[in-house]
Amino acid sequence: MISKYVTKALGRARYSQLEDGSYCATVSGLRGVIATGPSLEKCREDLIEVVEGWILVRVARGLRIPSLGGIKIEVKKVG
Numbered sequence: 001m002i003s004k005y006v007t008k009a010l011g012r013a014r015y016s017q018l019e020d021g022s023y024c025a026t027v028s029g030l031r032g033v034i035a036t037g038p039s040l041e042k043c044r045e046d047l048i049e050v051v052e053g054w055i056l057v058r059v060a061r062g063l064r065i066p067s068l069g070g071i072k073i074e075v076k077k078v079g
Helices: 002-012 040-061
Strands: 013-017 023-027 034-037
Touching (some): 023 040
Antiparallel strands (some): 013 023, 023 034
């Protein structure tokens, strides 16, 4: 499920080239998700890690994870 969510996030990613030639990526709808890298490929690789980490932090804090393209990650509290 997480890999499908990450795939949807990558499909929504917006990349821009910075003045120094490096790249920056953000994902619409995922507040605070931003990655940078010296190449487009490295930026994309870093973005995958950032999205995964973003999901884990939200799960750990009990925060809602917005649906992306019909993909939902729901956390159920135990106890």
